[in-house]
Amino acid sequence: MIAVVWSAAVSLAAWLWLLLLQGFFWRTDVRLPPRRDPDAWPTVCVVVPARDEAAVLPDSLPSLLAQDYPGRAEVFLVDDGSTDGTGDLARELARGRGGLPLTVSSPGEPPAGWTGKLWAVRHGIALARAREPEYLLLTDADIAHAPDSLRTLVAAARTGGFDAVSQMAHLRVASVWERLVVPAFVYFFAQLYPFRWIARRGSRTAAAAGGCVLLRAETAERARIPDAIRHAVIDDVALARAVKRGGGHIWLGLADRVDSVRRYPRLGDLWRMVARSAYAQLRHNPLLLAGTVLGLALVYLVPPVALVAGAVAGSAAGAVLGGSAWLVMAGTYLPMLRYYRQPLWLAPLLPFTAFLYLLMTVDSAVRHYRGRGAAWKGRTYARPDAVADEV
Incomplete structure (x- = not known):
């Protein structure tokens, strides 16, 4: 004893x-910081890497195309070698819908030294540069956004002078195992990377949530994103560290109306998600x-x-x-x-x-x-x- x-x-x-x-870290009141609408809304390009995401696209992609954004914005979905018709489904979902324009493209298989997601992100950013955006919204194919998500992210970045603003999407919690494991996943993440420390200038703590990252295009170029992190499996944390190393100011908090629509009904699904990285x-x-x-x-x-x-x-x-x-x-x-x-x-x-x-x-x-x-x-x-x- x-x-x-x-x-x-x-x-x-x-x-x-x-x-x-x-x-x-245990407090959950770190939400989007105070913000005000800018006098002129900057151009934003949304980059969505997608690999075999046909099951979730109907619940996520329409929310991006329906963004109520006062400025110019465009969505680039990069089909990363899908075998389930992800690219064709994306085009079908956008056809006749109106809203933000959608470009669907595919970069081919990633070369040695690149993860598939970051190779797709690189391709999407390259396409977006032709539009000369001020901001890039990097979001996953399983993330659904409220209609005002893009405008609130941009307003928060502009008001706070942030180079990157990231929201940890509200994960699905429905099955027994999701109830046991998912809230703890976010709790453990916040314990490792306290959100209040991330936003402090001069703090070494850096993290982002890869499902929703608004990134200043100039910052991405200066930090050589995604080339500098091309092999990263935990790409969101690597991205945040690259931005901070370059002197960038970042913010991360919990989301109110940015939701993951991916299902993890069985323990095995959650196990693979955690064990992967x-x-x-x-x-x-x-x-x-x-x-x-x-x-x-x-x-x-x-x-x-x-x-x-x-x-x-x-x-x-x-x-x-x-x-x-x-x-x-x-x-x-x-x-x-x-x-x-x-x-x-x-x-x-x-x-x-x-x-x-x-x-x-x-x-x-x-x-x-x-x-x-x-x-x-x-x-x-x-x-x-x-x-x-x-x-």
Whole structure:
């Protein structure tokens, strides 16, 4: 019990640190900053990389074409080698609809050293440059936008002087597994990249949500985006870091009316989504993997274990310390559950969800060493240093 008590004490100290000193990551009030309409609305080009997205396009693409934007805007959907008729469906959805003009194009297979998505983004940006846009909206094919989404993003960027404004789309939460895993995914992301720190000038914390990034075209060119991050599996974080390294000012927050329409009904669907990039997040480093596993166990698993073990063994210290850490953990999770309109009794189940993420992370490493890491829609990407050697 001595080891359990000390572990619970360290876990409680960690949770008090996270509660007070980790950028108040647990708060969900970081929404689009104050904004005012500009005197003249700049030209914007929307770039949508799409690979085998026929199932979600009817729910997402019409929302882009129907944007109520006062300035000039155009949508470029880049069909990244789809086999399900994504490009033809996009043209059909735009035919006779009106709204923003749509261009559908395909860049062919990506060369060595490029992920498919970023190769598609590069192609879309190249097409957009002919329109001389001031801003680029990079958005995924499974993201549906409210009619005023583009104008509010532009107004926020102009008012705040931001080079990149990104909103984390509201993910679908309907199935049992989505309820357990999805809010925690956003919670863990905010814990790693506190939104308040991202917007601070001079802060080293940089992140974006790839589903919705409004990027100043001049900034993209100066930061060599996407060429500078062409091999990145976690491309949104890599993009934000590239912008910040170039002196850019970025903002990231939660969305109110930007929604992901992609379904993850089964645990296996969510597992593949997380395992695809978890080990890449750790830079394919075994030591970082070991530290992450130990950290997750200490912070998330020790509190309930200490509470139960203390109660069984009659150790008041173990039970109190473990219960207190578990209480703080659950309390920090409540705002995210409210944001996703989920029952609050899910908060005490966060250790179980964290255990799932621990297993997903380990599985991500196993897949990597078996040559199946970062696999997505028929493609498997090598780690960056291997790509560099090949090039």
